[in-house]
Amino acid sequence: MSETADAGRHRLFFALWPDEATRRGIAKLARAACERPVPTANLHMTLLFLGMQDDAALACFREAAGRVRAAPFDLTLDRLGGFARKRIRWLGCSAPPAALGKLVQALAEAVKVCGFEAEKRPFVPHITLSRKAKNPLGGEPGEVLSWTVREFVLAESEPTPDGVRYRVLDRWKL
Numbered sequence: 001m002s003e004t005a006d007a008g009r010h011r012l013f014f015a016l017w018p019d020e021a022t023r024r025g026i027a028k029l030a031r032a033a034c035e036r037p038v039p040t041a042n043l044h045m046t047l048l049f050l051g052m053q054d055d056a057a058l059a060c061f062r063e064a065a066g067r068v069r070a071a072p073f074d075l076t077l078d079r080l081g082g083f084a085r086k087r088i089r090w091l092g093c094s095a096p097p098a099a100l101g102k103l104v105q106a107l108a109e110a111v112k113v114c115g116f117e118a119e120k121r122p123f124v125p126h127i128t129l130s131r132k133a134k135n136p137l138g139g140e141p142g143e144v145l146s147w148t149v150r151e152f153v154l155a156e157s158e159p160t161p162d163g164v165r166y167r168v169l170d171r172w173k174l
């Protein structure tokens with residue numbers, strides 16, 4: 001697609017964005033668990049995928065996110081998993097806290113005013129560690145990471161010649 005065609009269009013998602021120390025920990029674990037880990041800067045947990053949207057929708061999502069009230073929580077990243085069909089290897093939680101599900105629910109509810117209906121598939125909390133993985137299977141990571149989550153973000157996915165890059169557009173405290 002040309003730049004002109006892309007103008008005013010954004011591939012958007014709400015996500016949890018790891019702080020630097022957590023990011024380094026996840027990256028280390030990804031290097032140990034995967035042959036071709038995703039770039040460290042790309043590590044995140046998607047909460048709600050919004051897809052391709054225009055500027056007006058982006059403004060609406062921003063306002064909606066500002067109205068979300070949800071509690072902070074801790075994530076224990078203690079489980080490797082895989083989406084075999086998508087050949088994704090990921091890191092997740094064996095026992096996701098209820099507050100995480102509540103945050104996803106609150107976001108899905110909030111963006112309804114923007115005309116966005118979240119997909120009905122159950123939410124599988126995961127941080128993609130590797131794509132085109134040879135071995136997209138589960139297991140236990142060598143180390144358990146604890147992530148204190150105090151905010152969520154709205155991010156944009158941008159294709160580049162070197163692969164996809166993510167840009168945080170806005171952040172909200174929990």
Ligand code: 2AM
Nearest residue numbers: 013044045046048049088126127128157
């Ligand atoms: P993935 O890592 O499991 O591929 C940006 O693309 C983020 O949105 C990624 O975390 C990606 O998840 C997620 N994503 C992309 N397409 C999606 C879809 N159709 N449904 C849900 N999440 C999606």
